[in-house]
Amino acid sequence: MAALSDPIRVGLVRVLADGRERGWGELRAPVAKSTLSHHLRVLRDAGLTRTRQEGTRCFVTLRAQDLQARFPGLLQVVLAAAEDEDVGHQVSLKDGPQPT
């Protein structure tokens, strides 16, 4: 639960909130890649995301359904609060439009 107490991670959750799977390379955050790796690990360990490896690259998805089952409403509340407080806006997707 404390996994959501870091702005970077909240930002990651926001980016992933649309339910789409994202490649590591799509994620843009103002930290070194080792740090990003750390945050993704924390999220994964906390059960918030799922990581799939394909060749040399990783794809990450938000486990929205599992979360909804386990902590109903948590995601919505967190996202709304994050938006309201402008938390995590430092994380975004890189340019390139994503293939549907």
Add this chain to the structure above:
Amino acid sequence: MAALSDPIRVGLVRVLADGRERGWGELRAPVAKSTLSHHLRVLRDAGLTRTRQEGTRCFVTLRAQDLQARFPGLLQVVLAAAEDEDVGHQVSLKDGPQPT
């Protein structure tokens, strides 16, 4: 928001969740009083509680309504999650039944 990332504080919120005002002395937590004071300050600074001083003793209340207005559903989710994960159970009320 990160104010809820400490088990002691979650426990305090749980104890206060019934909406009743509680005296400092009613709160039982496995920490030194200076530490408890610190946690109560964090909660107050985060806008989660309100403290009223009366003579030498303090009374604290959960600002449930304000929270509901600001982060709708947050409290419910946190409480449910805390119960589910058994977080904060180390905080309780001292014996003595409280006057209705």
Add this chain to the structure above:
DNA sequence: TTCGATGTTCGTGAAATATCGAACAAGCTA
């Protein structure tokens, strides 16, 4: 096989946080 790209792991350092005990301030009470 050699090279390049992609994440992970490791070692380290800095910053935040939790915790305690002691000292202190304020207000009842005898």
Add this chain to the structure above:
DNA sequence: TAGCTTGTTCGATATTTCACGAACATCGAA
């Protein structure tokens, strides 16, 4: 006034967490 209770503040310490760069592992491509 003296003393007790109650809670805050201060100083110190320990733990956790964030962050970085460097080294490493793995896989695909040339």
